[in-house]
Amino acid sequence: MQKHNLHIIKNSVIAFAMTLFFACKSNLKDVKKMSMSANEPVGVSDSINVKYTDSGRLSANLVSPKMFDYSNRVFSYSEFPDGIVLYLYDDKNAKTTVISDYAIIYNNTNLIDLQGNVIAATPTMDTLYADQLYYDQSKEWLFTNKPATYRSKGYVTSGNGFDSDKNFTKAEILGVTGQFAVQE
Numbered sequence: 001m002q003k004h005n006l007h008i009i010k011n012s013v014i015a016f017a018m019t020l021f022f023a024c025k026s027n028l029k030d031v032k033k034m035s036m037s038a039n040e041p042v043g044v045s046d047s048i049n050v051k052y053t054d055s056g057r058l059s060a061n062l063v064s065p066k067m068f069d070y071s072n073r074v075f076s077y078s079e080f081p082d083g084i085v086l087y088l089y090d091d092k093n094a095k096t097t098v099i100s101d102y103a104i105i106y107n108n109t110n111l112i113d114l115q116g117n118v119i120a121a122t123p124t125m126d127t128l129y130a131d132q133l134y135y136d137q138s139k140e141w142l143f144t145n146k147p148a149t150y151r152s153k154g155y156v157t158s159g160n161g162f163d164s165d166k167n168f169t170k171a172e173i174l175g176v177t178g179q180f181a182v183q184e
Helices: 002-023 028-035
Strands: 043-054 057-070 078-081 085-087 095-100 102-106 111-121 128-136 141-144 148-152 154-157 162-165
Touching: 078 148, 085 111, 095 128
Parallel strands: none
Antiparallel strands: 043 057, 057 078, 057 085, 078 102, 085 095, 095 111, 102 111, 111 128, 128 141, 128 148, 141 162, 148 154
């Protein structure tokens, strides 16, 4: 009888162990998901220097001391908490420089949201100052609906928005504000 009970216990332990063995599967992705918070970046990079080309020609260069990669989100983005320097090149290789204290690149929309002390300067030294500026990479277009100041060839214009191509050839201050000299 004791031998029979020992045999039942032994078979039960083996059955239980086999159940555990076959029930557990190795899925590294699930393990990584459990160990990573949804609010944490999937990657952190230092000293970023990304060059964008179009048909073999350099079209943009993004430089930043730090980047957080949130491509694990449904609406994925990359965050640049220490700011960026963005160089935009035209077809003649003339460079427009845009700097900001902080930036986010939204991967699904190709928008770069530049924030904090944004300065954009063309090769001819036309310069835009704003607290926030967006750059649409697909359309190569700069815009904001926040206060902005534009300096170009001897005049300064301030307003409540800005709209332009990346070379400032179609630059326009929206909702112009300030004092104006009028000749009678």
